[in-house]
Amino acid sequence: MxxxxxxVAYAAIIVFVLAVLSRIVHYIKNPIHVRWELYPVAHEEGxxxxxxxxxxxxxxxxxxxxxxxxxxxxxxxxxxxxxxxxVWEHKRPLWYVTYPFHLGLYLIVAFIGxxxxxxxxxxxxxxxxxxxxxxxxxxxNLVGPAGLILTVAGAAGLLFKRITDPDLANYASFEHYxxxxxxxxxxxxxxxxWLFVDNNFDMARAFVVSFIGFKFTAMESxxxxxxxxxxxxxxxxxxxxxxxxxFMKYFLYHDIRWGDEPNIDTPKTDEQIGVVLxxxxxxxxxxxAGTGKTWAEVATHNPAAAAAEGKE
Amino acid sequence: xxxxxLKINDISKxxxxxxxxxxxxxxxxxxxxxxxxxEPLPDDLKERNVCILDDxxxxxxxxxxxxxxxxxxxxxxxxxxxxxxxxxDNWTFLxxxxxxxxxxxxxxxxxxxxxxxxxxxxxxxxxxTYRTEIFRRLYKKYVKKEILSGLRNGDVxxxxxxxxxxxxxxxxxxxxxxxxxxxxxxxxxxxxxxxxRKIFSQEMGITVPELHENGSMLQLEFGSSTKxxxxxxxxxxxxxxxxxSEELGVEFKTPWDVxxxxxxxxxxxxxxxxxxxxxxxxxxxxxxxxLSWTMSSELxxxxxxxxxxxxxxxxxxxxxxxxxxxxxxxxxxxxxxxECGHAHKALTVIADRVLPPGLQTPRESCFPILxxxxxxxxxxxxxSRNDFPVTLHDPCNVTRLxxxxxxxxxxxxxxxxxxxEMVPNGPHNYCCGGGSGYAIMHRNNIPEWRNKITGRKKIxxxxxxxxxxRGPEQKKYVCAPCSNCxxxxxxxxxxxxxxxxxxxxxxxxxxxxxxxxxxxxxxxxIKWEEGY
Numbered sequence: 001m002x003x004x005x006x007x008v009a010y011a012a013i014i015v016f017v018l019a020v021l022s023r024i025v026h027y028i029k030n031p032i033h034v035r036w037e038l039y040p041v042a043h044e045e046g047x048x049x050x051x052x053x054x055x056x057x058x059x060x061x062x063x064x065x066x067x068x069x070x071x072x073x074x075x076x077x078x079x080x081x082x083x084x085x086x087v088w089e090h091k092r093p094l095w096y097v098t099y100p101f102h103l104g105l106y107l108i109v110a111f112i113g114x115x116x117x118x119x120x121x122x123x124x125x126x127x128x129x130x131x132x133x134x135x136x137x138x139x140x141n142l143v144g145p146a147g148l149i150l151t152v153a154g155a156a157g158l159l160f161k162r163i164t165d166p167d168l169a170n171y172a173s174f175e176h177y178x179x180x181x182x183x184x185x186x187x188x189x190x191x192x193x194w195l196f197v198d199n200n201f202d203m204a205r206a207f208v209v210s211f212i213g214f215k216f217t218a219m220e221s222x223x224x225x226x227x228x229x230x231x232x233x234x235x236x237x238x239x240x241x242x243x244x245x246x247f248m249k250y251f252l253y254h255d256i257r258w259g260d261e262p263n264i265d266t267p268k269t270d271e272q273i274g275v276v277l278x279x280x281x282x283x284x285x286x287x288x289a290g291t292g293k294t295w296a297e298v299a300t301h302n303p304a305a306a307a308a309e310g311k312e
Numbered sequence: 313x314x315x316x317x318l319k320i321n322d323i324s325k326x327x328x329x330x331x332x333x334x335x336x337x338x339x340x341x342x343x344x345x346x347x348x349x350x351e352p353l354p355d356d357l358k359e360r361n362v363c364i365l366d367d368x369x370x371x372x373x374x375x376x377x378x379x380x381x382x383x384x385x386x387x388x389x390x391x392x393x394x395x396x397x398x399x400x401d402n403w404t405f406l407x408x409x410x411x412x413x414x415x416x417x418x419x420x421x422x423x424x425x426x427x428x429x430x431x432x433x434x435x436x437x438x439x440x441t442y443r444t445e446i447f448r449r450l451y452k453k454y455v456k457k458e459i460l461s462g463l464r465n466g467d468v469x470x471x472x473x474x475x476x477x478x479x480x481x482x483x484x485x486x487x488x489x490x491x492x493x494x495x496x497x498x499x500x501x502x503x504x505x506x507x508x509r510k511i512f513s514q515e516m517g518i519t520v521p522e523l524h525e526n527g528s529m530l531q532l533e534f535g536s537s538t539k540x541x542x543x544x545x546x547x548x549x550x551x552x553x554x555x556x557s558e559e560l561g562v563e564f565k566t567p568w569d570v571x572x573x574x575x576x577x578x579x580x581x582x583x584x585x586x587x588x589x590x591x592x593x594x595x596x597x598x599x600x601x602x603l604s605w606t607m608s609s610e611l612x613x614x615x616x617x618x619x620x621x622x623x624x625x626x627x628x629x630x631x632x633x634x635x636x637x638x639x640x641x642x643x644x645x646x647x648x649x650x651e652c653g654h655a656h657k658a659l660t661v662i663a664d665r666v667l668p669p670g671l672q673t674p675r676e677s678c679f680p681i682l683x684x685x686x687x688x689x690x691x692x693x694x695x696s697r698n699d700f701p702v703t704l705h706d707p708c709n710v711t712r713l714x715x716x717x718x719x720x721x722x723x724x725x726x727x728x729x730x731x732x733e734m735v736p737n738g739p740h741n742y743c744c745g746g747g748s749g750y751a752i753m754h755r756n757n758i759p760e761w762r763n764k765i766t767g768r769k770k771i772x773x774x775x776x777x778x779x780x781x782r783g784p785e786q787k788k789y790v791c792a793p794c795s796n797c798x799x800x801x802x803x804x805x806x807x808x809x810x811x812x813x814x815x816x817x818x819x820x821x822x823x824x825x826x827x828x829x830x831x832x833x834x835x836x837x838i839k840w841e842e843g844y
Contacts, residue, residue, distance in 0.1 A: 031399055031400075031406065032403065032665055033403065033406060033407045033408060034404045034662045034664075034666060035661045035664050036503070037713070037715075038489060038492055039711070039712055039714070048718075051738055052711070052738050052740070053716070053717045056661075056714050056715060056716050057716050057718055058680055059680045059684055060674075084496060086494060086495065086496035087421055090422070090425060091419065091420070091421040094419055094421065167420050168420060170317070170318075170319060170436070172418065172466075175465060242414060242417055243417075245497045248411060249497055251411065252499070253498050255407070256407065256411070257498050260715075263664045264674070270668070270669045273665060273667075273668055274669075277668060279400035279403060281400075281626075282395060283395060283401060283514040284391070284514075284516075284517075285516060287529070287627070290626075299666075300633060301630070302630065303529070304532035304533030
């Protein structure tokens with residue numbers, strides 16, 4: 001059974017990576033889209049970022065050097081990622097449950113990272129037995145349980161909201177309930193495992209060592225084995241659902257909401273425009289007059305003038 | 313039907329009307345006013361068009377008479393939906409649409425940001441996610457064909473009523489994108505409304521007459537949705553020049569078709585017809601500032617409107633290309649857009665990745681150049697001539713969608729001593745209620761709907777901005793530097809008798825600049841008593 005669990009774990013990680021890559025590649029391979037930015041655009045420089053201004057506030061803006069500020073961007077991004085500020089600002093009652101849930105997930109990611117560092121140290125002997133590794137162990141023992149408890153509490157709160165708040169219930173589907181129950185179940189088993197089987201996460205560390213080293217070492221506890229299965233299946237499942245927003249948000253913000261790059265002497269953009277204008281059009285409404293034509297042909301066709309000529 | 317809580321699947325039900333907003337549900341206004349009851353839509357209209365959503369009819373979907381016609385409506389919509397998710401047919405918005413479909417958590421964080429949702433007393437029909445969720449369920453099941461889609465994502469019955477209501481529902485949104493601004497993930501429910509409109513227009517040939525037949529098609533045929541030909545528009549502007557030169561006491565002349573001028577100024581031609589003071593003010597300011605500028609009498613180049621922005625990518629591209637071709641023909645250095653919000657956004661931003669090399673004359677807003685003129689001192693402006701309360705409406709297309717916030721305020725700071733902001737403002741403003749071209753629609757309860765629902769938040773904001781000077785004793789000025797917004801604010805001022813009760817008028821920003829010009833006859837450009 002342990003060997004099978006390892007195989008499932010490898011498969012799950014592969015599914016996760018492929019699913020994430022597939023979504024990203026799909027997005028990146030989409031054709032150029034029109035500009036559709038929304039202000040405030042975080043990377044605007046200086047005070048403009050604060051009041052929501054843009055480079056379009058300048059006369060002859062195309063002749064001015066365009067300045068953008070990574071610092072201003074981070075000033076918006078980091079608090080949004082760490083504290084879910086948009087929900088805090090616009091839907092406070094939901095924040096009280098969704099924030100613990102997301103914070104719990106962040107902590108679990110941190111926990112996995114810390115376990116990974118310990119495992120690598122154990123495998124390679126680097127920093128083994130040093131005070132730093134002791135600190136990492138102590139931190140792991142703090143972050144892991146905190147992450148599990150917050151995730152389960154947050155997911156339970158979200159489930160309660162989804163069921164009892166008619167505004168949310170009307171829009172909830174089976175998948176919402178399933179997802180939340182999955183997190184509650186996985187996190188719950190995690191808490192039980194931590195409490196009764198793996199207080200110091202030694203099993204977790206041993207599993208990761210074995211996993212990295214392809215050793216397929218047998219797992220002593222059935223409960224721990226179930227936990228591993230649930231965790232890796234959840235990891236594989238996340239990018240297959242709307243929870244893909246955890247990485248797609250990057251594109252939604254940077255490429256769309258803040259995508260204000262103008263086409264001024266930009267050969268690459270001109271080339272992309274050339275590509276899309278040669279796409280075929282199959283829209284069927286009569287005024288499109290698109291049959292067998294490209295976007296360039298359709299966009300330069302004047303149906304009103306053609307109709308007027310027909311009348312004459 | 314008060315406090316109705318629509319379910320997603322109600323959209324497909326065999327009922328006469330899906331929803332109605334009774335007066336008692338409406339968001340209170342900052343003064344006592346009695347709202348009219350909804351007039352029933354006429355029977356002949358209901359026989360002709362599908363009117364099964366609410367008390368209003370915007371999109372004239374022909375009432376299917378047979379089972380085959382019902383099926384045809386569904387079939388065509390699904391066909392259009394497939395094209396909406398095609399790389400070649402919808403390259404323009406595919407990335408935004410797909411990401412909104414696939415990543416929304418349905419948390420409804422966006423709901424309270426919507427002025428229609430708030431004004432209607434949180435009527436479910438106006439929740440930004442309501443139409444999106446219906447569209448999403450159809451997409452997942454019929455376009456993406458996800459396994460167990462109904463179970464996973466929720467189901468919705470697909471019948472002709474679903475499609476007809478969804479089409480009409482796409483015109484219950486101003487596409488101001490305030491909801492998108494609040495989304496933690498970046499999903500855009502306003503875009504979904506526009507994409508549904510696009511399917512109806514580009515695939516099914518079903519359009520709103522004011523936007524299409526009497527809008528973008530007239531612009532492509534005559535050069536303007538007003539039907540003004542180049543001869544007529546030149547005559548009209550010549551008349552404006554003469555009339556206002558006399559009235560203002562300052563001579564000026566609008567230049568036409570000047571090759572090699574620095575600036576091609578494009579107005580919304582609605583200004584020529586409805587607000588000639590705006591056209592006159594621009595001409596006077598640009599002349600006195602010594603700018604090298606011109607207007608163009610080429611097809612569509614004297615009307616900046618581009619209604620395609622609201623419903624149709626192809627019509628959008630056609631119009632944008634005509635604007636650019638006119639600029640190329642005259643060899644101007646840049647296009648400057650007059651006070652029209654959607655024209656700003658359309659030509660400056662959206663067209664940026666549509667126009668091919670050779671058709672890329674730079675475009676800019678009028679507000680920065682007006683700011684520079686005002687601040688330069690060349691007009692010797694006297695702010696005491698504008699010593700009355702002024703508030704500024706921020707057109708969504710100029711502020712939230714382009715980030716042009718400060719120039720207008722710098723002008724206000726120079727020439728309006730009693731300027732006061734609405735709250736909120738700038739990129740967080742509320743739409744006037746006329747966004748998507750509703751301000752030009754006057755049929756089938758649309759004006760009443762604009763007053764009761766779409767414009768309710770804005771008129772409330774306006775009155776609150778003047779809370780320290782209420783009553784008819786003090787004249788007040790709502791600066792609305794956008795043609796469509798002016799139309800909406802005009803109608804609300806009229807509906808609520810605010811000229812009489814509050815001595816309130818409205819106009820653009822250039823009128824305030826001209827009013828501050830010392831050599832202009834006082835009280836000529838702003839017509840307080842007459843209204844507009």
